Amino acid sequence: MLKMTHLSKVYRTEVVETYALRDFNINVNEGEFVAVTGPSGSGKTTFLTIAGLLETFTGGQYHLDGVEVSNLNDNERSRIRNEKIGFIFQAFNLIPDLNVFDNVEVPLRYRGMKAPERKQRIMDALERVGLASRAKHYPAELSGGQQQRVAIARALAGSPRLLLADEPTGNLDTQMARGVMELLEEIHREGATIVMVTHDPELAARAQRNVHIIDGQVVDLAEDPRFHHAVHAARANSPA
Amino acid sequence: MSGMFVHNLRLGAASLRRNVLLTALMIMSIGFGVAASMVTFAVFRAVSGDPIPQKSSRLFVPLIDNRGPQYNRHGEPPSALNYVDAMALMRAHKAARQTMLFPVGLSVMPDDPHRMPFKAVGYATYSDFFAMFDVPFLYGNGWGGEQDDARAPVIVISRALNQKLFGGSNSVGRQITLDDRQYRIVGVTDTWDPKPRFFDIFNGNLYADPSQIYIPFTYAMTQHIDTYGSNNCGSDGKRGDSWDSWLQGECVWISPWVELDDAAQVQAYRQFLDGYAREQRDAGRFNWAPNNRLRDVREWLDFQHAVPPESRISLSLALGFLVICLVNTIGLLLAKFMRRAPEIGVRRALGASRADIYRQFLAEAAMVGLAGGALGLVLTAMGMLGLGLVFEPQIARLAQLDASLVLLTLLVAIVATVLAAFYPTWRAAQVQPAWQLKSN
Numbered sequence: 001m002l003k004m005t006h007l008s009k010v011y012r013t014e015v016v017e018t019y020a021l022r023d024f025n026i027n028v029n030e031g032e033f034v035a036v037t038g039p040s041g042s043g044k045t046t047f048l049t050i051a052g053l054l055e056t057f058t059g060g061q062y063h064l065d066g067v068e069v070s071n072l073n074d075n076e077r078s079r080i081r082n083e084k085i086g087f088i089f090q091a092f093n094l095i096p097d098l099n100v101f102d103n104v105e106v107p108l109r110y111r112g113m114k115a116p117e118r119k120q121r122i123m124d125a126l127e128r129v130g131l132a133s134r135a136k137h138y139p140a141e142l143s144g145g146q147q148q149r150v151a152i153a154r155a156l157a158g159s160p161r162l163l164l165a166d167e168p169t170g171n172l173d174t175q176m177a178r179g180v181m182e183l184l185e186e187i188h189r190e191g192a193t194i195v196m197v198t199h200d201p202e203l204a205a206r207a208q209r210n211v212h213i214i215d216g217q218v219v220d221l222a223e224d225p226r227f228h229h230a231v232h233a234a235r236a237n238s239p240a
Numbered sequence: 241m242s243g244m245f246v247h248n249l250r251l252g253a254a255s256l257r258r259n260v261l262l263t264a265l266m267i268m269s270i271g272f273g274v275a276a277s278m279v280t281f282a283v284f285r286a287v288s289g290d291p292i293p294q295k296s297s298r299l300f301v302p303l304i305d306n307r308g309p310q311y312n313r314h315g316e317p318p319s320a321l322n323y324v325d326a327m328a329l330m331r332a333h334k335a336a337r338q339t340m341l342f343p344v345g346l347s348v349m350p351d352d353p354h355r356m357p358f359k360a361v362g363y364a365t366y367s368d369f370f371a372m373f374d375v376p377f378l379y380g381n382g383w384g385g386e387q388d389d390a391r392a393p394v395i396v397i398s399r400a401l402n403q404k405l406f407g408g409s410n411s412v413g414r415q416i417t418l419d420d421r422q423y424r425i426v427g428v429t430d431t432w433d434p435k436p437r438f439f440d441i442f443n444g445n446l447y448a449d450p451s452q453i454y455i456p457f458t459y460a461m462t463q464h465i466d467t468y469g470s471n472n473c474g475s476d477g478k479r480g481d482s483w484d485s486w487l488q489g490e491c492v493w494i495s496p497w498v499e500l501d502d503a504a505q506v507q508a509y510r511q512f513l514d515g516y517a518r519e520q521r522d523a524g525r526f527n528w529a530p531n532n533r534l535r536d537v538r539e540w541l542d543f544q545h546a547v548p549p550e551s552r553i554s555l556s557l558a559l560g561f562l563v564i565c566l567v568n569t570i571g572l573l574l575a576k577f578m579r580r581a582p583e584i585g586v587r588r589a590l591g592a593s594r595a596d597i598y599r600q601f602l603a604e605a606a607m608v609g610l611a612g613g614a615l616g617l618v619l620t621a622m623g624m625l626g627l628g629l630v631f632e633p634q635i636a637r638l639a640q641l642d643a644s645l646v647l648l649t650l651l652v653a654i655v656a657t658v659l660a661a662f663y664p665t666w667r668a669a670q671v672q673p674a675w676q677l678k679s680n
Contacts, residue, residue: 049674054589075593082591093586097258110591130506154590 001193002028002051002164007060009046009216020046021216024060028195030161033188035207036197037227045166051195052085052164053077065161073233082110084233086155090167092147094139094154100126101135104154111158112183125153129183145176152183165196169203181206194207201230245603256611259576260348264511266572270612273565274653275619280558281550282624282645283631286638287447289549291434292373296537299372300498300506302329302513305531306490306520311474315532318472318490319544320442325516330366334512335498336505337372340457341365342494343443344409345468349408359467360401360418362453364460370396370427372499373439378402380412383456387426391462395423396454402428406412421463425454435638438537441544442495443469449635467493475648483503510534548635566660573608573664577601581671588673597669605661606654613653617641620649 009021021041028034029100038044049055050062053069064083069077087093093104101122108118126132129149134177139147148168155163165184169177181203196207204210210231212221221228256263268675290296303318312318321329326340344364345355369375370382378389379402383394395416400410413423436446455465466482471493473479480486500506510532517530535543577584592600620641627636 052589055672055674075595076589078591078593078596081589087589093589095583095586097254106587107590110593111623112244112589117241150424158591229557 001030001032002026002064002195003061003063004047004051005061005063007050007056007062008058009043009050019216021050021057023217024213025218026211028193030193031041031191033185033208034196034209034211035194035204035209036213037199037201037204037221037231038213039199039224039227042213044199044213045218047213048164048166048195048197052087052105053081056076079108082107083158084161086158086160088148088151088155088165088168090161090170092144092151092171093220093223094147094150096139099136099138100131100142100150103139103150104157107154107158112210121157121159122153125157126150128156129153143177144172147184148176148180151179152187156187163192163194165194167198167200168196169200170198175177185225201227202234205231205234242249244599248600248603249607251600252607255576255604256607262576263611263673266569266576266608267612267615269418269565269568269572270609270653270657271615271619272308273562274613274616274649274656276558277555277562277652278616279627279639280555281648282620282639282641283627283635284547284551284555285645286640287551287635289434289435290538291438292537295372295374296438297543298499299502299537300335300500300509300534301540302496302498302509303533303535304513304517305528306492306526308528309475309531312531315531317533318474318492320472321496322490322492322593323487323494324656326494326496326514329496329498332512332516334509335500337368337499339366339372339437339497340494340495341369342457342460342467343440343445343458343469344453344455344465345366345549346453346455346465347542348401349417349420351417354664360397360452362398362455363447364455364457364465368499369454372497373434375432376430377411378428378430380425382454383426388456388458391458392456393421393423393459394426394456396427396429397425398429398450398452399431400450401452408614417464418453418455425665429454429530436541436546438546439497440469441540441546442493445469446546447632447638461487464484469493480658495602505660506534510512513515548631550631552633554630562656566656569608569657569660570663572666573605573661577664577668580668585673587672588671594669597671598665599667600625602658602661605665606659608661609654609657610650612657613650616649616653617646620645 004024004026006023007024008019011018011020024047036044036047050057064080069080095106104122104125105118108121123132126135129152131146131149131153133140134146141149168184169180172180184194187207196203198204211222212219212224212227213225221231292299302322303317303319305312306322307318309315330338341363343361345359345361348360349357351488367383367385367388375382378399382396383392387394389504397416402408402554405411405416409426414425416423429448433450437448471479471491473491479491480489498510499511513532513534514530516534520526521528587597623637624641626641
């Protein structure tokens, strides 16, 4: 589903080159739930933005759903983002001037979908996250957890092949975070491929597989003993 | 695609309510800029339009140099003809239609002895005048060529004069007394007042009140009715002290017009004029080479600078003001759009291409332009009322806020705002979604 080989991302200024990712390799299979972990500044979010075609990379190869994406133009990248990828952001990133219904509608509009189908999908997605009754509310009228559920509905409405989540519970309190995480797990059980970036060992423990990044490279989780132990402890405490 | 267009317009309309201060500033900037341009354009349009577009390329002013190079300004012949040359052109009858004309001002003696006489102003001309200039008739018609030849005391009066004298009823066949002479009314013109009055530039009557009467040139000559307009006898010219010396002298006072239907006729008429001037030289009247002109309506208006210079200057100033307002709008739009960088980042992440962002923000600019245009319309209407402070009243009253100006105001506002939005929109489309989302 998602395969990066020897991928690198370099930020260049006049005096310095900074490697955000270096010889980066990852392979996510269809239907997997992968947690990408690592300390702050390790390159997790850079990986996610490249995976989501929000940013280009400097070297290596990236195949998304079998397509090599490095030579795609802006329109093609936008179309793939729209049709194959669903994003869930830490800050929810709902558009404040649009109500819940219109927020969920945004990606469907760009797909050129007809109004009846759009409406059906929006209401299905809002039902899915338990917010159908809030369709006419504006983001400011919802709690953080509800806003993140709207963002998840927006990501789900287009039936993407891949869900990319960036610290999806980072701005939520424990109870709301648990609810959102349970929703993601449910979505995964229904067959979705999810790649979630987090630095929270408890969340990482709930994914099927962990990919740990340090200094822009994938490393064995054992190289970060403290995080490794935290993940193990979380797994041991997990009800599942 | 049209669904998305309507959706973008809706988003644009909704965004007017966002950043109310910025939006208000933009709308005011566009509104004032457009209104200033439209008010001055209304004047410019009124004074620079083609007064007879359907025929302006077929109506010509033939001019003959009867003065010679030492008396001409910039080598140009006088702007009218003397009687001798005017009659020569009429006799030659080389054009499809031809007429001569000069202004007359005659006292109307009402039938009712209790009413005071009043002055009626118009033209002495030939029968072709009415067909050449497409004069519309309410009742009857112009007189015919045979009445020119017979020097008949007939008259065409205007709708307004007919209203005044006869209460608007059909007065054809009735008699009217002007300066103690009886005329038989043969026609009543419908409302007709071309602006500028291209056929009488020589007398500077470009924006005068509409003509009230038309009488045969030939009859006016038999009655020694003098011009009510200008004459130009040159620096050493003499008007003469008798009617005959006036007619035979070199003073110019008659505006000549000919109708020529195609380039071949124009060419032939030029040759005729040159041939006539050569004959006059051979006869000893002119001692210079032929120096004639043949200009159509547009060329004639341009040559005579019929557009008042202040209207051109004020239009230029107003367009400059509009440009300044638009530059201001560029800055305001940039501020408005870049405040929404996070939204742009999200939209890009959700599948909007750069082209989608362009479309959305240009549609939003169009809505700002529409709102600015609406304000511009109100200000234009107010500006029209104040035109008299800047222009001569007779010019100021020509400017009208008609349907075409309303449409133009809205169109200019929208197009100008959309053009001003190109740079801010380009900047908006350059927003890198990754950075926006990371910074959140």
